[in-house]
Amino acid sequence: MKQIAFIAVLAAIAIALPLVIGESPYFIGILISLLMMAALSSAWNILGGYAGQYSFGHAAYFGAGAYTTLILLTLYNLNPLLCMAMGIVVASIIALITGSIVFRLRGHYFGLASIAVAEVVRLSVLNFEFTGGAQGILLSDVVLWDLDLNSKIPFYYGMLLVLAVTLAITAYLRKSKTGYYLQAIREDQDAASSLGINISFYKNKALLISAALTSVLGSLYGLYIRFIDTSAVLDLRLSIEIILTAIIGGVGTLWGPVVGALLLVPLAEVLRSNVLGDILIKAGLVSETSGVGMFLKDNLAHAHVLVYGIITVLCILYLPKGVLGLFRRKK
Amino acid sequence: MIQHLLHVSHVSKHFGGNVAVSDVSFSVEEKQIFGLIGPNGAGKTTLFNCITGFYPATSGEVIFDTKKINTLRPDQVCKLGMARTWQRVKPLGSLTVLENVMVGAFSVTNSTKEAEAIAQEQLKVVRLSDYTTKSAGSLPIGLKKKLELARVLATRPKMLLLDEICGGLNHTETDTILDIIRGIRKKGATIIFIEHDMKAVTSICDQIVVLNSGEKLAEGTPGEITTNPDVIAAYLGGGHHA
Amino acid sequence: MSFLQPLISGILTGGVYALAGIGMSLVFGVMNISNFAHGDLMMLGMYLAFFSFTLLHIDPYISLVLIIPIAFMFGYMMEKVFINRVIHHPHQNQILLTVGLGLIMSNTALLAFTSDPKILTTTYSSSAFNLFGDISVSVPLLLSFLITCLITVILYLFLSKTATGMALRATSQNREAAQLMGINVAKMSAIAFGIGTALAATAGALIAPTYYIHPLAGHSFLLKAFTICVLGGLGSVVGAGVGGIIIGVVEAMSSTYLSSDWKDVIVFVIFLAVLLFRPQGLFGKKGGQ
Numbered sequence: 099m100k101q102i103a104f105i106a107v108l109a110a111i112a113i114a115l116p117l118v119i120g121e122s123p124y125f126i127g128i129l130i131s132l133l134m135m136a137a138l139s140s141a142w143n144i145l146g147g148y149a150g151q152y153s154f155g156h157a158a159y160f161g162a163g164a165y166t167t168l169i170l171l172t173l174y175n176l177n178p179l180l181c182m183a184m185g186i187v188v189a190s191i192i193a194l195i196t197g198s199i200v201f202r203l204r205g206h207y208f209g210l211a212s213i214a215v216a217e218v219v220r221l222s223v224l225n226f227e228f229t230g231g232a233q234g235i236l237l238s239d240v241v242l243w244d245l246d247l248n249s250k251i252p253f254y255y256g257m258l259l260v261l262a263v264t265l266a267i268t269a270y271l272r273k274s275k276t277g278y279y280l281q282a283i284r285e286d287q288d289a290a291s292s293l294g295i296n297i298s299f300y301k302n303k304a305l306l307i308s309a310a311l312t313s314v315l316g317s318l319y320g321l322y323i324r325f326i327d328t329s330a331v332l333d334l335r336l337s338i339e340i341i342l343t344a345i346i347g348g349v350g351t352l353w354g355p356v357v358g359a360l361l362l363v364p365l366a367e368v369l370r371s372n373v374l375g376d377i378l379i380k381a382g383l384v385s386e387t388s389g390v391g392m393f394l395k396d397n398l399a400h401a402h403v404l405v406y407g408i409i410t411v412l413c414i415l416y417l418p419k420g421v422l423g424l425f426r427r428k429k
Numbered sequence: 430m431i432q433h434l435l436h437v438s439h440v441s442k443h444f445g446g447n448v449a450v451s452d453v454s455f456s457v458e459e460k461q462i463f464g465l466i467g468p469n470g471a472g473k474t475t476l477f478n479c480i481t482g483f484y485p486a487t488s489g490e491v492i493f494d495t496k497k498i499n500t501l502r503p504d505q506v507c508k509l510g511m512a513r514t515w516q517r518v519k520p521l522g523s524l525t526v527l528e529n530v531m532v533g534a535f536s537v538t539n540s541t542k543e544a545e546a547i548a549q550e551q552l553k554v555v556r557l558s559d560y561t562t563k564s565a566g567s568l569p570i571g572l573k574k575k576l577e578l579a580r581v582l583a584t585r586p587k588m589l590l591l592d593e594i595c596g597g598l599n600h601t602e603t604d605t606i607l608d609i610i611r612g613i614r615k616k617g618a619t620i621i622f623i624e625h626d627m628k629a630v631t632s633i634c635d636q637i638v639v640l641n642s643g644e645k646l647a648e649g650t651p652g653e654i655t656t657n658p659d660v661i662a663a664y665l666g667g668g669h670h671a
Numbered sequence: 672m673s674f675l676q677p678l679i680s681g682i683l684t685g686g687v688y689a690l691a692g693i694g695m696s697l698v699f700g701v702m703n704i705s706n707f708a709h710g711d712l713m714m715l716g717m718y719l720a721f722f723s724f725t726l727l728h729i730d731p732y733i734s735l736v737l738i739i740p741i742a743f744m745f746g747y748m749m750e751k752v753f754i755n756r757v758i759h760h761p762h763q764n765q766i767l768l769t770v771g772l773g774l775i776m777s778n779t780a781l782l783a784f785t786s787d788p789k790i791l792t793t794t795y796s797s798s799a800f801n802l803f804g805d806i807s808v809s810v811p812l813l814l815s816f817l818i819t820c821l822i823t824v825i826l827y828l829f830l831s832k833t834a835t836g837m838a839l840r841a842t843s844q845n846r847e848a849a850q851l852m853g854i855n856v857a858k859m860s861a862i863a864f865g866i867g868t869a870l871a872a873t874a875g876a877l878i879a880p881t882y883y884i885h886p887l888a889g890h891s892f893l894l895k896a897f898t899i900c901v902l903g904g905l906g907s908v909v910g911a912g913v914g915g916i917i918i919g920v921v922e923a924m925s926s927t928y929l930s931s932d933w934k935d936v937i938v939f940v941i942f943l944a945v946l947l948f949r950p951q952g953l954f955g956k957k958g959g960q
Binding site for chain 1: 772773
């Protein structure tokens with residue numbers, strides 16, 4: 099009962115938020131990033147957190163969604179939702195290929211192979227012509243029903259919806275046969291298979307669900323940002339950001355990825371937009387024209403990846419169960 | 430007429446040049462408690478792995494309930510009604526005791542509620558009902574062994590393969606486990622029992638096969654086995670005092 | 672005759688890849704850890720060679736005398752401070768820790784050295800001589816290859832003849848048994864990581880005269896090193912050596928006969944094909960999982 103009330107309050111806040119903060123595109127933009135990262139990380143968590151199969155190549159599924167949608171839109175001007183569905187198909191094919199190659203193997207292989215597949219996808223997209231190659235794809239105009247797709251608001255609700263669906267699927271899975279089977283596989287594969295669990299079937303199932311959700315997010319992102327290239331949607335760094343978000347919040351927990359996104363996305367924004375540098379300069383602590391000031395201005399934007407690296411190391415060493423792990427201790 | 434549930438015929442397993450199991454054959458009758466004994470390294474666990482689908486046998490055949498199973502995966506073998514425990518226990522550490530047993534129960538039901546009911550029932554059988562919400566990883570070894578037993582029972586097996594289920598336990602714990610196993614047999618399950626503790630085996634088994642260096646050394650009733658000179662030599666030669 | 676050209680340059684480049692692959696494989700064998708910072712350690716080697724050339728005016732090949740001990744100490748300390756704390760953790764955590772360390776190294780380099788690629792130009796950088804009339808052999812690549820061979824031989828002798836080397840191999844075969852035999856496995860891990868780092872940095876220094884030096888250069892080398900390890904069988908030092916040469920040749924061939932844009936794709940496709948058809952690697956024993 100308490101849980102339902104908690105979720106209802108959370109949902110009400112999320113739905114009302116754009117009305118409260120007005121239509122400031124800047125803040126809505128940050129909120130969209132936040133919802134997207136929370137959803138991406140939650141989708142990854144189904145495979146990585148529950149089944150224990152750490153994919154280091156989820157950017158491939160994100161990119162599959164984004165590229166399929168934008169290519170189909172620019173070439174044939176189909177209904178965006180249909181393009182999204184085609185994105186799921188493409189992502190599922192990539193997932194099935196990855197799964198069939200690698201789920202027979204144990205240990206380090208899945209992580210390595212997932213990177214290799216993602217790199218093959220990235221480099222292929224970069225080298226083919228129909229994908230726009232290094233230039234990427236620019237989308238001029240989209241129409242869906244009579245939504246104003248030049249505004250960010252529809253995308254805010256779109257991302258919110260996908261996040262809600264992802265969390266709902268996770269919550270359902272957790273208490274179902276599949277969820278228990280995935281956790282059994284994570285804990286001990288031999289024990290799992292001796293108890294009647296078809297290991298590769300369930301791993302593939304988790305991968306497919308995770309890839310399909312990730313691809314939908316990629317499609318939404320493509321429609322929202324209207325310009326994609328390989329460095330934006332297929333980069334290894336995106337895959338790592340997705341994992342990191344889950345780790346910081348708490349891998350294998352329902353709300354961990356959301357907590358991780360709440361912590362990381364605003365932090366990244368502060369670093370990327372150089373707010374920190376501006377504050378230091380405005381406060382008169384550092385002169386804008388001094389060497390230090392120039393250095394901060396030029397480089398702090400790059401520093402967010404460095405900070406991610408430091409957070410990753412600290413998190414693995416001191417907080418391997420994530421922030422939620424601090425509070426959650428089952429008897 | 431005697432009903433045989435399991436036929437192991439001429440099974441061998443080689444690892445590279447090492448022969449772990451060599452041309453072993455035996456049959457297990459329904460509702461028997463069948464002992465598989467031998468010194469360390471005799472190939473008992475390897476044979477279990479071949480029967481349950483974890484290793485493909487190099488040659489030979491395993492027939493369970495009229496079906497050839499030595500080409501199946503472990504999960505398929507389990508679905509046919511053959512379940513095993515592990516010498517080195519394999520609890521699903523971060524799940525609770527109840528959830529561990531539920532995972533077993535899911536092989537006979539898709540409903541979480543039913544799985545929970547089956548799990549509760551089996552936890553009662555192994556006398557572990559007080560620990561349902563504990564995390565499986567935190568249990569002491571004696572209780573982990575019981576948990577293994579409850580977990581495989583939840584798959585509703587026709588045949589149970591128990592790999593040193595009493596290993597590492599003290600006398601009272603061993604007696605409790607043997608008691609539970611007798612109860613299980615009364616309900617109609619067939620059991621193969623790996624052990625190198627001779628006393629445990631002879632007190633409970635109907636029929637025994639002795640392995641030594643991968644080969645079948647002898648087969649017979651507990652009485653025949655304990656007086657068999659080859660067996661005595663193998664055990665003393667292996668430096669084993671049970 | 673044109674077939675020999677990519678073959679020879681492939682073998683020469685492959686030798687250097689092999690060095691990086693051997694370093695990774697050694698770490699994997701002894702510690703059972705996939706080191707995702709390996710490429711960034713190579714990148715550090717590139718910069719070390721670059722700065723000892725521009726600041727200290729030491730020839731990049733001579734500078735190895737400095738780079739190897741520095742890199743060894745760096746790796747040794749890195750293992751002591753970070754890696755050994757996760758040696759009993761799940762694989763994923765080990766991978767993520769090295770990913771994090773790699774991000775720190777590459778992005779610190781980005782801040783310190785900026786994203787402008789640097790070029791190390793020696794007097795012989797672009798010199799080449801002709802073999803059999805029409806095959807050109809690059810002098811720096813040949814030198815790198817010869818140094819690689821020398822280092823590999825030294826490493827081989829070290830592993831097979833010295834007490835430490837044998838202890839390393841024992842740890843690689845069976846960590847628990849090695850520990851029971853009284854081998855200090857924690858120390859072996861640090862030494863293995865030190866050697867792995869030294870080999871990565873050496874490989875970086877050796878290719879520095881023929882590549883762009885860039886803070887993010889490690890990324891593509893990391894994946895190459897993995898491919899080499901998997902090709903040779905994870906943990907097999909000899910396999911990694913042969914794997915490196917194969918990858919070098921495949922790259923050179925696909926650049927010549929397809930296009931250089933696709934050469935990395937081909938390398939990764941080979942990686943996946945090995946996982947699919949021969950997961951134990953080309954030289955690994957069958958039956959292992």
